[in-house]
Amino acid sequence: MAAELRLEQVCKCRRDRQGGMVEILRGVDLEIPAGELTAIVGPSGGGKSTLVRLLNRLEESDGGHILLRGVELKSLPVLELRRRVGLVLQKPFMFPGTVLDNLQLPFRYQGNAVPAGSDPRLGEVLRRCGLSPELLKREARSLSIGQQQRVSLARTLLPGPELLVLDEPTSALDRPTGDRLADTLRGICRDRQLTVVMVTHDLRLAGRVADHLAYLEAGRICEAGPAATLLETPASPELCRFLAGGEGEDA
Amino acid sequence: MNPAAIIQLSLPDLAAAFGLILLAAALARLQGAGQGRDLLWSALRMVAQLLAVGYLLHFIFALDHPLPILLLLLVMAAFAVQTVAARVKRRMPRFYPVVGGAILIGCGGTTMLFCTLIIGLTPWYDPRYLIPLAGMIIGNSMTGASLAAERLAGEMAERREQIETALCLGAPARLAAREAVANAFRAALIPSINAMAAMGIVFLPGMMTGQILSGTEPILAVRYQIAIMCVITGSVAATAFLILLFGGRSYFTPEHQLREESPPARG
Numbered sequence: 051m052a053a054e055l056r057l058e059q060v061c062k063c064r065r066d067r068q069g070g071m072v073e074i075l076r077g078v079d080l081e082i083p084a085g086e087l088t089a090i091v092g093p094s095g096g097g098k099s100t101l102v103r104l105l106n107r108l109e110e111s112d113g114g115h116i117l118l119r120g121v122e123l124k125s126l127p128v129l130e131l132r133r134r135v136g137l138v139l140q141k142p143f144m145f146p147g148t149v150l151d152n153l154q155l156p157f158r159y160q161g162n163a164v165p166a167g168s169d170p171r172l173g174e175v176l177r178r179c180g181l182s183p184e185l186l187k188r189e190a191r192s193l194s195i196g197q198q199q200r201v202s203l204a205r206t207l208l209p210g211p212e213l214l215v216l217d218e219p220t221s222a223l224d225r226p227t228g229d230r231l232a233d234t235l236r237g238i239c240r241d242r243q244l245t246v247v248m249v250t251h252d253l254r255l256a257g258r259v260a261d262h263l264a265y266l267e268a269g270r271i272c273e274a275g276p277a278a279t280l281l282e283t284p285a286s287p288e289l290c291r292f293l294a295g296g297e298g299e300d301a
Numbered sequence: 302m303n304p305a306a307i308i309q310l311s312l313p314d315l316a317a318a319f320g321l322i323l324l325a326a327a328l329a330r331l332q333g334a335g336q337g338r339d340l341l342w343s344a345l346r347m348v349a350q351l352l353a354v355g356y357l358l359h360f361i362f363a364l365d366h367p368l369p370i371l372l373l374l375l376v377m378a379a380f381a382v383q384t385v386a387a388r389v390k391r392r393m394p395r396f397y398p399v400v401g402g403a404i405l406i407g408c409g410g411t412t413m414l415f416c417t418l419i420i421g422l423t424p425w426y427d428p429r430y431l432i433p434l435a436g437m438i439i440g441n442s443m444t445g446a447s448l449a450a451e452r453l454a455g456e457m458a459e460r461r462e463q464i465e466t467a468l469c470l471g472a473p474a475r476l477a478a479r480e481a482v483a484n485a486f487r488a489a490l491i492p493s494i495n496a497m498a499a500m501g502i503v504f505l506p507g508m509m510t511g512q513i514l515s516g517t518e519p520i521l522a523v524r525y526q527i528a529i530m531c532v533i534t535g536s537v538a539a540t541a542f543l544i545l546l547f548g549g550r551s552y553f554t555p556e557h558q559l560r561e562e563s564p565p566a567r568g
Contacts, residue, residue: 064561065561106469107556107558108465108468108469108558108559109558110554110556110558128556128557128558129471129473129557132468132469132470132471133471136469137469138469139462139465139466139469141462143462143463143466145463145466145467155467155470156470156471159467159470159471159472159473159476159477160470160471160472202466205470206469206470209471
């Protein structure tokens with residue numbers, strides 16, 4: 051399978067409270083296969099969220115290369131890149147207004163023709179994300195967190211990104227709701243042949259839906275490969291420890 | 302009334318007026334408010350500062366040259382920037398160039414517009430007009446600048462999630478920060494709007510009162526007051542707009558990335 055995204059020796063430093071520099075990512079090498087769901091798993095504070103923020107250049111890497119279909123991310127105009135790489139942040143933020151208003155926002159931001167409320171794409175994307183099209187008229191902030199997370203997903207999917215990246219999409223959800231959302235992602239990935247990258251600290255969830263798995267700890271990818279292989283026969287001591295510790299069993 | 306007929310204030314008259322400060326200090330003591338020393342110290346500072354500025358103005362008026370006048374205005378603007386810096390709890394990135402530039406351009410532009418096009422000063426630097434008018438414009442714009450800078454910093458910190466979500470959805474930085482900037486602009490303009498709405502009813506403005514006291518016909522004093530309020534409002538709006546235009550941008554990299562939060566200002 052061709053790599054949709056390739057990370058080579060990616061580094062990222064951040065300033066700590068004392069003003070010193072802390073290395074968050076220390077030479078990350080990773081391949082994200084096209085049309086599959088890759089889960090990046092690891093303990094909290096390991097650099098997972100920082101890593102996904104580099105994928106749509108919400109933040110800039112300090113070293114290494116990130117290639118989208120062979121093209122260096124930094125050589126792409128950033129607003130075009132963000133249209134191609136849809137990133138759903140950990141906490142769903144609903145803008146004031148209805149679900150429809152929220153779904154129309156990316157089109158307004160990107161200066162494209164805004165779909166009207168009757169546009170069939172809106173109902174279709176909501177259904178695909180496990181929501182009823184009747185929610186279009188609802189005040190977005192009146193929805194449950196689980197529903198907001200799905201609206202957030204629909205809002206990112208609607209303009210048709212080539213790559214969908216999600217940062218801990220289930221962290222605010224209870225287990226059944228989180229599982230349903232993960233299954234939805236699985237379905238979207240399969241049906242649309244969309245490349246999906248999901249960050250999670252929940253191994254169980256990753257095992258449930260991911261084709262590929264990368265284990266990130268202390269800013270380094272310790273192990274990566276097919277999810278089933280990694281979960282059954284982990285090779286790196288870090289992943290063995292993580293599996294044995296049962297970390298991430300509960301979101 | 303002829304300005305020459307203004308009642309002169311002699312030093313004994315001033316001393317008598319100062320007696321009221323002593324009365325205030327005595328009343329503060331009576332109330333156990335513990336402000337007696339502060340009151341006297343502030344009053345003494347007022348006397349020293351006003352005398353200093355009085356002699357400085359006397360000297361500058363006598364020189365009748367644009368350079369010392371512009372220098373004085375620059376010093377006033379620098380103090381205004383420093384006052385804004387002291388007032389805001391959180392400073393935006395590139396605070397001094399942004400606020401300094403905005404005050405210089407916003408206040409300088411409107412002051413020049415007022416002096417040359419509206420009242421048609423000859424010479425354009427006539428200190429009797431330029432200095433007090435610029436002083437009022439800078440003073441009011443400073444308040445607007447503080448409110449704009451403070452509110453912008455607060456909004457940008459509180460709305461990080463919203464702004465980053467908008468950026469993720471493909472918004473350019475300007476659109477992602479639009480709400481934060483609009484709220485900051487609104488905050489900056491509120492005092493001017495309130496002052497205009499209450500003027501003449503709730504209070505008689507200082508400039509107008511001063512002009513009337515010094516013998517100006519009340520209707521002419523009112524016209525001046527209307528004009529200066531319009532210029533002040535324009536200057537506050539221009540200064541706040543420039544702070545928000547360049548200050549809003551300073552929170553982002555050229556690649557539409559929200560910069561890391563800057564630490565709160567000291568003091």
